[in-house]
Amino acid sequence: MAHLLIVDDDDAFRDTLAETLQGFGHEVAAAAGGAQALVLLASAPPFDAIFLDHRMPGMDGLETLAALREGPFPAPPVIVLTAFTGAANTIEAMRLGAFDHLAKPVRRETLRAVLDNALQCRAAPASETAAPPQAGDGDLVGHSEAMREVHKRIGLAAASALPVLVLGETGTGKEVVARALHRYSGRARRPFIAVNCAAIPGELLESELFGHVRGAFTGAAAEREGCFRAADGGVLLLDEIGDMPLDVQAKILRVLQEGEVVPLGSNRAVRVDVRIVAATHRDLGAAVRDGKFRADLLYRLDVLSIRLPPLRERPDDIIPLAELFLRRAAAGGPSKLLGADAAACLSRRPWPGNARELRNAMERCHALVRHDVIGAADLDAILDAPSFGAGQEPAAGLPDDWLAQPLPLAVERLERLMLEHALAQAQGNRAEAARRLGIHRQLLYRKLAQYGIDG
Known part of the structure; x- marks a missing residue:
């Protein structure tokens, strides 16, 4: 039998949860708020675990959790319960040392499994140097269980200095995750530097990362610091x-x-303190077997x-993301709305380019749809039919609305679609x-920049 504490301002929910936990064979105490919970914790026998509501008047759940971690004695595992499951709430709770972050209502079997796990271990203390979270988690929108697990992993990893490997298809938001890891860590006030290893020719990548001294190679007219030194104290993606x-x-x-870099043309090592976040859409295990990736490096990165x-x-996350991208495209002005038929159409699409493809689609809709509510017919015309985005060949002929617009605009629309299609087919590999497309890579870079496409 465990000694448990429930902290929640909702009397009915608190009573129901207490009855459930007592049914598991445990002893339960209750508090209606954070301040009352801290008094109980100081005066009552030690608790084995705490169930803590997030949104409460006065001292809310996160403030209570922070106070527990700053207390004179090790706090028991804390399971945060909330009806508000935004990315920032989940990440911050996990960063502060919550054992888990559950969305209300909680199924009985889930509650039992999480509690059993919590009683077998102690919650780890949060990083003392962790900076408070900042705004900018918009791209982490998602209330699906899959994305909530991502939010939890970010919160758990943020307090560490270990390398992180972010895996996902092209366009899923790997850089967004890396930036969140930086923002919620103790390195938040230090630099965040991102390098796309696929976009820089191999012969230039070493200089980009490690820097060079003057005269290191032809054209090296001045010393270059390099990304590792620029990110010193911070995070390098x-x-x-x-x-x-x-x-x-x-x-x-x-x-x-070794924690040091040697610039090109130099024999002097320079100490650096950089947290590395690596990201890829590739199967690195298969790359190791094919001799294209070092096994020892994979072991060091995949911590x-x-x-x-x-x-x-x-x-379930498609429509909230689409609405977010429409609001951003409006740049503070009136945002266009998605009609019910358009929302259903978006949900049925496979989105091989993932969130990046969805964002580009919503930007085109905002620019080209003249009325306030976007319908399914608008999407079919602007996105050139769902089958094109699914990686199949575009249908023969052009939509009727293309023939009613100036030729330069139609050419731009077709060129943009072809660029996005080629990137999706190549899984983001620009080369x-x-x-x-049968064009030089530099021309592709110029076209992507022209249309604002993040390939």
């Missing part, structure tokens, strides 16, 4: 690390092992991992997308 050349991988391994689910695995 190595995006698409699966595309990094093997010789550069060996030098990344040295940084992880903490976060897998981002594709949109097709979390369809492969350029090959499919």
Whole structure:
């Protein structure tokens, strides 16, 4: 039998939860708020676990959790219960040391399983240097169970300095996760530097990462600091690390092992304190077997991992994300709304480009739809039919509305669709997308920048 404490301002919910926990064979005490809970904790026999509501008048759940972690004695495992499951709430609760973060209502079997696990371990203390969260979690929108697990993993990883490997298909938001890890960590006031390893030619990537001294190679007219030194004390995102050349991988391994970099053309090592977050859409295990990725580097990177689910695995998040992107496209002005038929259409699409493809689609809708409510017919016309986005060949002919607009605008729309289609087919690999389109990679870069496409 465990000694449990329930902290919740809702009398009915508190009584129901107490009855359930007593039915499990435990002894239960209750508090109606955070301040009353702290008094109980100081005066009553030690509790084995705490169930803590998030939204309460006065001292709310997160303030209570922070006070518990700052107390003179180790706090028992805390399970936060909330009806408000936004990314910031979940991440902050886990960062502060919550054992778990459950959405109300909680199923009886889930409650029992989480409690049993909590009673077998103690909650880890939060990082003393962790900075308070800041705004900017919009792209982490999602109330699906899959995304809530991502939020929890971010919160747990934020207090650590260990490397993190973020896995997910192209467009799922791997950089968004890396930025959240930085924002909720003790390094939040230090630099965040992102490098796309697939977008920089191999011969330039080493200089980009490690820097060089003057005269290190032809054209090196001045010293370059490099991303590792620029990120000192902060976080460095190595995006698409699966595309990094093997010789550069060996030098990344040295940084992880020794904590120092050697600029090109120099024999002097420079100490750096950088947390590495690596991201990729590739199967690194398969790359190791194919001899394209170092096994020792994978072992050092894959200490903490976060897998981002594709949109097709979390369809409940599609409409909230689409509405967010429409509001952003409005840039503070009146935002267009999604009609019920348009929302149903969006939910049925497979979105091979994931959140990035959805964002681009909503930006096009905001720019091209003239009325306030976007309908399914608007989506069919603007997105050039669902089958095109699904990775199939576009239907023969052009939609009727294309023939009623100026030729330059129609050409731009077609060019943009072809760029997005090629990137989706190439899984975000720009070199492969350029090959499919039959153009030089530099021209592809210019076109992507012209249309604001993040490939």
